[in-house]
Amino acid sequence: MAATAEVQARIIDLAELRGHDDFPAYAAIYSTIAENPFVLSPTAMRWSRDTILSRLGDCRSFWLGQKKKLRCKLTDLFDPLLQYHYGEDYVAVFGEHPWQCLLYLQYQLDHQGRGLYLLQGRLNRNIYKTLDWDCWFSAQDRLGEHWLAVNARGFRLDSLRTRQAQMRRFIERIGVSIPSEMSTADANSIQRRFGKWLGLIWKWSFTDSSELLSFPWKSLRQQQRPAVERDLEYPVNQWSYIEVLLREDLNRLCEQFKRDDCQHINRMSWQIKLFNQQLITVELCFRHPYSLHRDAPACDTALYQARYSYEDLMRQLRARDTDLDLPDSMPFISWRIEVSERVMLAPSLWDLFAEEFDAIDYQRVLALQNKLPLAFECYQSDPGFIPEQSFSTATIGLSDPAELDCYPWACSASNKPLFCYQPAIPIEKPERMQRIFLERNSNQWWLSEDALQSIRDYFLIKDRRGRASWVYRTEGDTWFKQGEFS
Numbered sequence: 001m002a003a004t005a006e007v008q009a010r011i012i013d014l015a016e017l018r019g020h021d022d023f024p025a026y027a028a029i030y031s032t033i034a035e036n037p038f039v040l041s042p043t044a045m046r047w048s049r050d051t052i053l054s055r056l057g058d059c060r061s062f063w064l065g066q067k068k069k070l071r072c073k074l075t076d077l078f079d080p081l082l083q084y085h086y087g088e089d090y091v092a093v094f095g096e097h098p099w100q101c102l103l104y105l106q107y108q109l110d111h112q113g114r115g116l117y118l119l120q121g122r123l124n125r126n127i128y129k130t131l132d133w134d135c136w137f138s139a140q141d142r143l144g145e146h147w148l149a150v151n152a153r154g155f156r157l158d159s160l161r162t163r164q165a166q167m168r169r170f171i172e173r174i175g176v177s178i179p180s181e182m183s184t185a186d187a188n189s190i191q192r193r194f195g196k197w198l199g200l201i202w203k204w205s206f207t208d209s210s211e212l213l214s215f216p217w218k219s220l221r222q223q224q225r226p227a228v229e230r231d232l233e234y235p236v237n238q239w240s241y242i243e244v245l246l247r248e249d250l251n252r253l254c255e256q257f258k259r260d261d262c263q264h265i266n267r268m269s270w271q272i273k274l275f276n277q278q279l280i281t282v283e284l285c286f287r288h289p290y291s292l293h294r295d296a297p298a299c300d301t302a303l304y305q306a307r308y309s310y311e312d313l314m315r316q317l318r319a320r321d322t323d324l325d326l327p328d329s330m331p332f333i334s335w336r337i338e339v340s341e342r343v344m345l346a347p348s349l350w351d352l353f354a355e356e357f358d359a360i361d362y363q364r365v366l367a368l369q370n371k372l373p374l375a376f377e378c379y380q381s382d383p384g385f386i387p388e389q390s391f392s393t394a395t396i397g398l399s400d401p402a403e404l405d406c407y408p409w410a411c412s413a414s415n416k417p418l419f420c421y422q423p424a425i426p427i428e429k430p431e432r433m434q435r436i437f438l439e440r441n442s443n444q445w446w447l448s449e450d451a452l453q454s455i456r457d458y459f460l461i462k463d464r465r466g467r468a469s470w471v472y473r474t475e476g477d478t479w480f481k482q483g484e485f486s
Contacts, residue, residue: 022120023056023060023063023064023074024056024074024094024095024096024118024119024120025055025056025057025095025096025097025210026053026054026055026056026094026095026096026097026098026101026210027040027053027054027056027092027093027094027095027101028047028051028052028053028054028092028093028095028098028101028102028104028105029051029052029053029054029082029086029090029091029092030050030051030090030091030092030105030109031050031052031086031087031089031090031091032050032087032089033086033087036085036344037052037054037220038222038342038343038344039054039081039082039085039086039343039344039345040054040056040059040063040078040081040343041054041055041056041057041058041059041343042058042059042222042266042267042341042342042343043055043058043219043341044219044220045098045217045218045219045220046220047102047142047146048142051102051105053098053101053102053217055217056094057210058266059266059289059343061287061288062287062288062289063077065288074094074118075116075118078092078094078116079115079116081345082116085344088114089114090114090115091105091108091109091113091114091115091117092105092115092116092117093105093108093116093117093119094116094117094118094119094120095118095119095120096119096120096207096208096209096210097204097207097209097210097212097213097215098212098215098217099139099201099204099205099215100119100128100204100205100207101119102139103128103131103135103136103139103205104117104119104124104127104128104131105139106135106138106139107127107128107131107135110135110138129178129180129183130178130180131178131179131180132177132178132179133168133171133177133178133179136179136205137164137168140160140164140201143201143216144157144160144161145157146216146218147160147197147216149216149218150216150218152216154196155197159195159197160195160197160198163194163195163197163198164198166194167194167198170193170194179205183205183206185202187199187200187202187203190202200213200214222340222341222342225338225339225340226253226256226257226338226339227253227336227337227338227339228249228252228253228256228336228337229334229335229336229337230245230249230334230335230336231333231334232245232332232333232334235275235331235332235333236331236332237330237331237332239307239310239311242310242332243303243306243307246299246302246303246306246337247297247298247299247303249335249337250292250296250299250302250303250337251296251297251299253292253337253339254292254293254296254299257292257293260293261291262344262345263291263292263293263342263344264289264290264291264342264343264344264345265286265289265290265291265292265339265341265342266285266286266289266290266341266342266343267283267284267285267286267339267340267341268283268284268302268337268338268339268340269281269282269283269284269336269337269338269339269340270282270283270284270306270309270335270336270337271335271336271337271338272313272332272334272335273332273333273334273335274317274330274331274332274333275330275331275332275333276330280313282309282312282313283309283340284302284305284306284309285305286301286305286370287369287370288369288370289342289343289345290302290370300371301370301371304370304371304372305370305371308373314330317330378393378394380392380393380394386441386456387416387420387482387483388422388423416470416483417470417483417484417485418483419483419484420470420482420483421481421482421483424472424480424481424482425480425481425482426478426479426480427471427479427480427481428479429477429479430459430461430471430479433461433462433463434461434462435459435460435461436459436460436461437457437458437459438458438459438460438470439457439458440455440456440457440458441455441456441458442454442455442456455474455475456472456473456474457472457473458470458471458472459471459472459473460485467484468484468485469481469483469484469485470482470483470484470485
């Protein structure tokens with residue numbers, strides 16, 4: 001009896017083979033139940049009653065981290081979240097510029113599209129190039145209202161309508177069927193012929209940059225901003241006392257979220273009134289969306305950030321008031337804590353990550369990054385004999401770099417010290433020291449006008465006390481110390 005085996009077919013996305021992630025900067029989301037605009041980012045704009053623009057760059061590292069942990073495509077990451085908040089009939093377009101997102105969203109709405117579309121994908125990019133003039137002009141219907149809302153200098157809605165009519169007549173006369181056939185036209189030439197505003201729209205339509213380029217962005221203010229206040233019974237200036245009171249206030253703030261699993265904080269504002277009646281506001285910022293109620297009652301993450309701000313504030317006050325007869329630490333008499341930025345993350349997000357968190361405990365890693373005063377740094381090995389070119393920084397959350405055969409580079413590093421100066425220190429020629437030749441190397445000599453200048457002769461030198469240093473000599477007989485041996 002022949003054994004049967006299940007064969008799983010997997011479609012390979014060519015984007016996975018490129019070795020990097022094209023993470024979109026903006027998203028345009030259409031839904032008839034678009035009640036919550038802060039699903040993907042704390043920075044959003046309401047374009048129309050049913051359309052929201054979201055700036056994803058504010059949470060870029062967070063979303064890239066989730067994508068890497070799940071080992072999934074962006075569509076698989078965002079689709080369940082958008083369905084949770086906006087229903088199955090939503091339409092979302094992700095791209096580099098908000099206008100391109102809106103333009104392609106208009107096309108999908110005209111053709112009864114549903115779901116999520118990435119303009120970085122080859123298929124959607126090719127369709128984008130086929131959009132006709134009717135789609136291009138109809139997407140501008142709301143644009144004039146937003147220019148008026150931001151008081152764009154020199155903008156007149158009637159003038160824009162006149163220019164649009166002139167451009168329609170022009171393209172009919174020359175017989176150009178779609179905008180991409182004129183994509184090589186310079187935006188300045190469009191501006192000279194049809195005015196500043198159509199020139200800007202033309203620039204947005206074909207730019208590869210995520211810069212707004214005078215796009216009328218107006219961030220939506222979060223209406224409900226939970227806050228708590230405290231008037232102290234007596235002035236306090238020691239962190240040990242402030243910490244206890246702050247923890248109580250953070251738990252009071254947590255109660256205002258009503259244990260809503262969707263609520264995650266990006267930034268809090270801590271307004272402090274000093275003993276001399278001066279008001280000072282400091283920001284408590286989190287690198288990843290922070291769930292306050294999951295951290296309660298200890299609220300350690302928020303308290304870590306508050307302590308960094310407190311210590312920095314004390315240093316500034318001491319430096320400012322050295323010539324005054326004031327206490328070493330100016331006491332606080334009251335404060336107010338307000339949630340100024342937050343993002344709504346569906347509980348399904350954490351369900352998706354459950355297996356990954358159990359295996360690697362990424363949730364603790366995210367919590368640790370929120371507690372630290374400095375951001376994590378990530379490095380990767382690069383093929384290079386010169387030390388300062390043998391590694392480079394890598395963006396946390398991006399796909400893993402191509403595999404590197406480290407054996408030859410590890411062999412070349414066997415005679416190198418663990419401690420290196422950055423940059424190397426110029427020294428006098430070591431005349432009366434023991435000198436041991438180690439190696440001669442050169443890196444990317446073809447990039448130098450004088451190839452000999454890229455050659456280095458490395459030596460181990462020892463002083464009278466036996467201390468060993470790692471130095472090199474250039475072809476010009478200039479000497480540098482680059483490291484110390486233990």
